[in-house]
Amino acid sequence: xxxxxxxxxxLSIQEGENLTxxxxxxxxxxxxxxxxxxxxxxxxxxxxxxxxxxxKKLKRLTFQFGDARKDSSLHITAAQPGDTGLYLCAxxxxxxxxxxxxxxxxxxxx
Amino acid sequence: xxxxxxxxxxxxxxxxxxxxLRCVPISNHLYFYWYRQILGQKVEFLVSFYNNxxxxxxxxxxxxxxxxxxxxSNFTLKIRSTKLEDSAMYFxxxxxxxxxxxxxxxxxxxxxxxxT
Numbered sequence: 001x002x003x004x005x006x007x008x009x010x011l012s013i014q015e016g017e018n019l020t021x022x023x024x025x026x027x028x029x030x031x032x033x034x035x036x037x038x039x040x041x042x043x044x045x046x047x048x049x050x051x052x053x054x055x056k057k058l059k060r061l062t063f064q065f066g067d068a069r070k071d072s073s074l075h076i077t078a079a080q081p082g083d084t085g086l087y088l089c090a091x092x093x094x095x096x097x098x099x100x101x102x103x104x105x106x107x108x109x110x
Numbered sequence: 111x112x113x114x115x116x117x118x119x120x121x122x123x124x125x126x127x128x129x130x131l132r133c134v135p136i137s138n139h140l141y142f143y144w145y146r147q148i149l150g151q152k153v154e155f156l157v158s159f160y161n162n163x164x165x166x167x168x169x170x171x172x173x174x175x176x177x178x179x180x181x182x183s184n185f186t187l188k189i190r191s192t193k194l195e196d197s198a199m200y201f202x203x204x205x206x207x208x209x210x211x212x213x214x215x216x217x218x219x220x221x222x223x224x225x226t
Contacts, residue, residue: 033214033215035217037153040199040220040222041219041220042114042201042203042217042218042219042220043153043201043217044217045214045215045216045217048214088152088153090153090215094166096158096165096166097155097158097166097168098143098145098155098158098215099155100145100152100153100154100155101152102151102152103152
């Protein structure tokens, strides 16, 4: 069962462009987390959103949790080559179990 | 800054052998997790553990798998009789308080398990 759908799977853009990654589900989550993962390493937590409608900013990254707590988005403004990596969303379901999206592989070209 | 550690970083084993993967969670965390990631695929939840018992497990976590917290610091994942398809990165994670809704997890660097 694909509980969390993440899109797009791949994104290749030029430095300075904006982008949005989406994470969607038909299930309600207690919270949702965004991670970044480098090859051969563990996911590194970027942010957690808990409240429906919540917006959090981390420098050029803006994270939003949907009002119904079923979806989330990550928006990057003026992307830089250092933003290149795999971005993962993960939803906490029933306070006990985390479901990961399949990831978005971002490539920012200089 | 506190971090989750895992050993070994790479384990090669023959099919049918038992392996134990070790994790030391962050010291004040109470919830522990194991995930696996087959090369090129998504991170998959295996099991969560709290108060010395399994809280939740996925369909992947069958009778071949077990978890233990043998002392106050280690958290282990045992695979009794490894299969080729068990080859993957195994990540341990810990968190403070998911029952209060946030549940920030911190991941270890992973153990790469190769079954030959």
